[in-house]
Amino acid sequence: MKNIALKKHYVFFIGENLPQPEAHLVQSTNAANAAANLGYSTVLVYPDKNSRAIKPANLVRPFQPRKTPTELIKYYNLHDKLKVSPLPMPWPIDHFQSKFTDSNTIASKYYLPFHILPTTKLVHSRNWNFVKAAIKNGIPAIYEHHHHEDKLFEPEIVKSPLFQIAVTVVDTIRETMIKNGIPPEKVIKLHNGFNRLFMQRQPEKAAEWRKKLLMERSHLIVYAGALQQFKGIDVLIDVASEMPNVQFVCAGGKPTEVEYYQQLAKEKQVYNITFLGYVLHDELASLLQAADILAHPHCSGKAATFTSPLKLFDYFASGTPIVATEIPSLIEFQDIQAFTGGVGVGKASRREAIAAWCEPDNPSKFAECLKRVLKTHPRKVEGYPDSVEFVKQFSWENRAAKILSYVDASLLPPLIA
Numbered sequence: 001m002k003n004i005a006l007k008k009h010y011v012f013f014i015g016e017n018l019p020q021p022e023a024h025l026v027q028s029t030n031a032a033n034a035a036a037n038l039g040y041s042t043v044l045v046y047p048d049k050n051s052r053a054i055k056p057a058n059l060v061r062p063f064q065p066r067k068t069p070t071e072l073i074k075y076y077n078l079h080d081k082l083k084v085s086p087l088p089m090p091w092p093i094d095h096f097q098s099k100f101t102d103s104n105t106i107a108s109k110y111y112l113p114f115h116i117l118p119t120t121k122l123v124h125s126r127n128w129n130f131v132k133a134a135i136k137n138g139i140p141a142i143y144e145h146h147h148h149e150d151k152l153f154e155p156e157i158v159k160s161p162l163f164q165i166a167v168t169v170v171d172t173i174r175e176t177m178i179k180n181g182i183p184p185e186k187v188i189k190l191h192n193g194f195n196r197l198f199m200q201r202q203p204e205k206a207a208e209w210r211k212k213l214l215m216e217r218s219h220l221i222v223y224a225g226a227l228q229q230f231k232g233i234d235v236l237i238d239v240a241s242e243m244p245n246v247q248f249v250c251a252g253g254k255p256t257e258v259e260y261y262q263q264l265a266k267e268k269q270v271y272n273i274t275f276l277g278y279v280l281h282d283e284l285a286s287l288l289q290a291a292d293i294l295a296h297p298h299c300s301g302k303a304a305t306f307t308s309p310l311k312l313f314d315y316f317a318s319g320t321p322i323v324a325t326e327i328p329s330l331i332e333f334q335d336i337q338a339f340t341g342g343v344g345v346g347k348a349s350r351r352e353a354i355a356a357w358c359e360p361d362n363p364s365k366f367a368e369c370l371k372r373v374l375k376t377h378p379r380k381v382e383g384y385p386d387s388v389e390f391v392k393q394f395s396w397e398n399r400a401a402k403i404l405s406y407v408d409a410s411l412l413p414p415l416i417a
Contacts (some may be wrong), residue, residue: 006119009065010413011033013125014046015104018086021254021278022310023226024146025193026274028126029076031144034193034396035124036082039415043114044068048086056243063115074332077197077281085109108133117297122164123412124403130154135162140411141168142403145177148302151160165406170329186377189404193396194313198285199388203219203381205286213290217247217272217376222282222291222320225311227275232297233323237265238363239297240273243370246271251287288318290381293355293370296324300360300413316391317381321355323369353390 012032016025029044043065053347065083072078088399108129123134124142134141135157140158143166155211156183157163166187168174174189188251214220221243227233240248258275265273265312279287288294294315312330315322333354355377356369377384404412 007121008041008416009120009412010040010042010122010124011116011120012042012044013107013127013130014044015107015125015130016046017049018046019072021252023128026076027146027237029072029078030193030195030396033076033078033082034400035404037079037397038400039081040413041065041416042082044082044084045107046084046086047089047107049089049103059088059140060151060275061083062111063119074280074282077195077285104129107217113137122411124399129305131163132157135160138162140164140407142407144168146173148173148176149180153177155181158182158267160187161408162411164408164411165403167403173330185271188403190402191394192313193394193399194317194391195281195285196317197282198288198314198317200285201382202289205283206290207383209287209290213249213274214247217245218289219246219292219379220249221246221293221295221370222249222251222287223295223297224279224288224314226249227257230299230301232299232360233261234264235297235299235361235363235366236295237268237270237273238260239295239367239370240265241268242363242367244272246272246370248376249276249287249291250274251279251284252285253277280382284314285318288315288320289383291318291320293373293377294318294320295370296322296330297366298325298327298330300327311393314396315320315350316353316387316394319380319385319388321373321377321384322353322387323356323358323366323373324354325360325366326357327360336412353387365374383411387414 003403012028014025018025032042032044041042050062063085065085068078068082068084072084087107087264089106092101093398097222112130112133117137117139120139123131124144125131126146128143131141131143131155140162142164145166145168163186166177167176167190168187169189169192171189174187177187178184210220221399223236228367233250236248236250255273255277262275296312296315336358355373358366358369
């Protein structure tokens with residue numbers, strides 16, 4: 001009975017070193033942060049591959065929940081309730097290609113059953129091996145899965161009463177997961193969330209961004225997200241070439257991707273597009289508020305069926321007009337309208353949540369949409385409040401509460417706040 005009482009932690013496991021500028025890591029860290037904000041003893045667990053910093057004592061007691069370091073807080077805009085426990089991964093782990101020296105194997109086969117299990121009540125991860133290991137060791141688990149895969153899920157795992165729920169972000173992936181063996185009643189589609197920081201108005205910082213980036217051009221159009229061809233970055237460069245008096249800015253991407261697209265823009269003689277690289281989340285909010293329009297380009301193809309609208313919700317929260325591409329994973333937002341007006345403002349009315357929709361793969365059409373929205377939706381320093389109101393339903397905390405509503409009440413971690 002004593003061991004049961006000690007089981008209090010809600011563990012989120014990420015199988016990669018942190019921090020890194022990856023959308024799925026933004027998603028996972030913010031999901032954990034939301035659970036902590038709900039009052040659960042939430043611990044973000046991930047491999048620590050910095051062997052120089054690993055002390056021998058940490059190998060004896062590797063699972064030690066502690067305050068989240070400032071670096072991670074700023075990188076992903078986390079809050080003070082979330083704790084972390086980096087798992088030491090000394091050499092030769094991940095230096096040789098073998099399952100016996102793979103950090104995910106070490107985490108699942110060694111750290112979990114011997115060190116994490118005693119105080120853990122619930123596990124949540126996008127790492128299938130860790131989810132399997134949790135269930136095999138008697139820990140209830142939640143599985144997140146956001147991409148198409150052909151693998152079959154083991155029946156003894158997905159049909160176990162400890163396998164609480166699987167979560168994905170679009171219906172097409174949910175259908176694939178069911179096809180691959182997960183019982184339909186154990187898979188839900190649930191959108192990602194937005195970080196509350198993006199709602200906080202930062203007019204001074206936004207003004208600083210505009211002064212720094214506009215360079216005497218008339219308007220500022222911002223894209224935030226991964227720098228990959230299927231995301232529509234090549235299209236955006238062509239769009240910029242058609243709007244030479246407008247400054248385009250891309251926030252995100254790895255250094256190699258930034259270098260590639262800088263060179264591509266130079267080769268195409270497009271000089272009104274800037275690539276900032278990864279922007280810390282505590283700075284990104286003001287950049288989104290600085291824009292006249294936020295661009296959500298995307299190419300057609302398989303990726304368009306499962307791309308998660310992660311940045312779309314941060315876009316909404318900024319109150320800045322959005323121009324988006326018509327792709328399957330965003331189609332449900334085409335018919336959504338947001339209220340504007342209200343008490344003391346006159347009669348309430350409806351307007352489209354997205355300012356304009358454009359067909360994919362067509363720079364000219366996207367440019368036409370941008371030009372039209374620049375006229376119909378002039379920039380407001382205070383933002384468009386109806387967009388902000390609309391997105392409140394998609395907070396990370398609401399998402400976390402919805403997921404936990406599918407967990408058997410007896411298996412939930414205790415609330416600590």
